[in-house]
Amino acid sequence: MSNLGLVLGAPLVVLIWYLWKGLKYLTWRPYVITEAFRKQGVRGPAYRFWSGSLGEIRSISKAAMEQILDMKSHDISTRVQPFYRKWTSEYGETFLFWFGPEPRICVSHPELIKQVLANKFGFYPKIDPPPNVASLLGKGLVLVEGTEWVRHRRVVGPAFHMDKLKILTKTMAESAKAMLEGWEAEDQQKEIEASAQFQELAVDVISQATFGSSFTEGKEVFLAQQELQKIVVASNLNLSIPGAKYIPSRSNLYKWKMEKRLRSKLVSIIQARLDSKERCGYGNDLLGLMLEACHKPQGQILSRDDIVDECKTFFFAGQETTAQFITWTMFLLSTNQKWQEKLREEVLRECGMQTPDADMLSKLKLVTMVLLETLRLYGPVDVLRRKAGKDMTLGKIKIPKDTEIVMPIMLTHRNKEIWGPDADEFNPLRFEHGVTNAATHPTALLAFAVGPRACIGQNFAMLETKTVITMILQRFSFSLSSEYKHAPRRSIIVQPQYGLPIVFKPLRVGI
Numbered sequence: 001m002s003n004l005g006l007v008l009g010a011p012l013v014v015l016i017w018y019l020w021k022g023l024k025y026l027t028w029r030p031y032v033i034t035e036a037f038r039k040q041g042v043r044g045p046a047y048r049f050w051s052g053s054l055g056e057i058r059s060i061s062k063a064a065m066e067q068i069l070d071m072k073s074h075d076i077s078t079r080v081q082p083f084y085r086k087w088t089s090e091y092g093e094t095f096l097f098w099f100g101p102e103p104r105i106c107v108s109h110p111e112l113i114k115q116v117l118a119n120k121f122g123f124y125p126k127i128d129p130p131p132n133v134a135s136l137l138g139k140g141l142v143l144v145e146g147t148e149w150v151r152h153r154r155v156v157g158p159a160f161h162m163d164k165l166k167i168l169t170k171t172m173a174e175s176a177k178a179m180l181e182g183w184e185a186e187d188q189q190k191e192i193e194a195s196a197q198f199q200e201l202a203v204d205v206i207s208q209a210t211f212g213s214s215f216t217e218g219k220e221v222f223l224a225q226q227e228l229q230k231i232v233v234a235s236n237l238n239l240s241i242p243g244a245k246y247i248p249s250r251s252n253l254y255k256w257k258m259e260k261r262l263r264s265k266l267v268s269i270i271q272a273r274l275d276s277k278e279r280c281g282y283g284n285d286l287l288g289l290m291l292e293a294c295h296k297p298q299g300q301i302l303s304r305d306d307i308v309d310e311c312k313t314f315f316f317a318g319q320e321t322t323a324q325f326i327t328w329t330m331f332l333l334s335t336n337q338k339w340q341e342k343l344r345e346e347v348l349r350e351c352g353m354q355t356p357d358a359d360m361l362s363k364l365k366l367v368t369m370v371l372l373e374t375l376r377l378y379g380p381v382d383v384l385r386r387k388a389g390k391d392m393t394l395g396k397i398k399i400p401k402d403t404e405i406v407m408p409i410m411l412t413h414r415n416k417e418i419w420g421p422d423a424d425e426f427n428p429l430r431f432e433h434g435v436t437n438a439a440t441h442p443t444a445l446l447a448f449a450v451g452p453r454a455c456i457g458q459n460f461a462m463l464e465t466k467t468v469i470t471m472i473l474q475r476f477s478f479s480l481s482s483e484y485k486h487a488p489r490r491s492i493i494v495q496p497q498y499g500l501p502i503v504f505k506p507l508r509v510g511i
Contacts, residue, residue, distance in 0.1 A: 060086060065079070108408055110418060124389060131240070154293075229320075232492060270291070322461045339426075340473070351470060388403045479503050481503050484502075
């Protein structure tokens with residue numbers, strides 16, 4: 001009996017040990033971490049068992065989403081980042097909060113953000129993406145680290161060199177022209193849901209830049225990623241339970257279906273390119289560059305799976321980011337008629353009614369200033385995330401290894417000590433003397449991040465947005481529809497929740 005008791009008691013001892021370890025992780029560990037930061041002067045909302053700060057985050061976010069903002073108010077952080085905004089006002093620019101049992105340090109001062117982003121030694125790597133985000137974006141250049149990042153960057157980097165982008169300007173202009181000709185068909189004032197139109201335009205352009213094909217070819221990729229994006233947004237404030245991604249729940253089954261559809265379409269596009277290689281070569285687009293690297297005699301640089309993941313990454317980032325960039329620029333010009341007229345005068349002076357090319361666009365200084373101010377106020381990305389790769393000291397704060405560092409750049413872009421008392425206002429003239437002189441800190445504009453991991457597609461986004469805005473200004477005057485509701489929201493990218501209805505009036509008939 002005693003031997004049997006020992007046998008039966010062993011699993012119970014193991015169970016008790018695991019329960020004790022779990023309880024310690026969920027109670028004692030948060031207390032120790034909170035105290036360690038408190039002694040350094042870093043405070044934050046109280047930790048709650050298991051959920052951390054999530055209860056407060058959810059309640060603050062729910063109340064914020066019920067707001068409709070004044071169109072003249074550009075401090076959209078009250079709706080897009082309400083909990084960061086609230087806690088920054090209560091605890092300062094650096095504070096501690098909890099996503100479940102995991103600590104997060106929030107920093108919004110540009111000097112601390114620069115220390116994180118500009119580090120070249122890998123001390124602040126990107127966080128491991130949640131499973132739903134990995135399904136949407138793949139493990140492409142945006143998410144890989146270390147030698148993997150170097151390998152991917154070596155292949156995809158040339159696709160974003162300015163000489164390649166200048167050639168792509170013609171494609172951007174042709175896609176924009178096709179959209180605008182549809183708007184001009186009736187030769188009269190017309191209300192258009194512009195954000196949806198800009199989404200289709202961006203899909204068309206990125207399809208040609210990535211695959212050498214048009215919107216029709218890219219539409220299936222776009223629709224599948226759109227569904228995966230909804231899944232990411234719906235699960236954004238949910239705690240990840242170990243093993244849950246393998247359970248055949250309704251949401252997982254639907255996600256797997258969309259993943260399969262997305263992968264199948266991308267693989268078919270890749271195979272079609274390989275089949276036509278003898279006739280046409282690999283091509284000069286992003287897919288062609290990756291396939292060429294994949295089949296170099298000296299050894300495979302990218303695998304087939306790597307190529308699929310890069311296509312996911314650049315298709316989503318290329319169309320979603322640029323579409324919202326164009327959307328918010330049009331919103332600001334619709335509500336600032338004087339600036340709209342200034343830009344139209346510059347466009348007509350430098351481009352006339354010609355289709356703009358890269359050289360013409362480079363002369364549009366006022367347009368550039370407006371685009372930079374749009375990125376400051378309505379940048380598509382509102383928050384950046386990294387983690388401490390080892391025990392680090394950021395500024396004067398000691399941060400334990402694996403602690404996530406959250407940088408709500410939307411708040412940085414509205415800091416009045418950095419941008420001046422008019423930080424919440426639309427004032428493109430702040431960029432009259434360049435980005436580094438626009439604020440008291442030279443890297444205060446963080447829309448595309450800074451440092452070695454700065455967005456590789458920033459010139460692509462700037463060029464496409466500048467092309468589209470220029471061609472609209474040549475052909476139309478425009479103003480916001482009375483139906484517009486100012487309700488920016490975060491859907492991975494900052495979007496207008498109820499779209500962007502704009503009233504367009506053709507300036508010339510038959511152009």
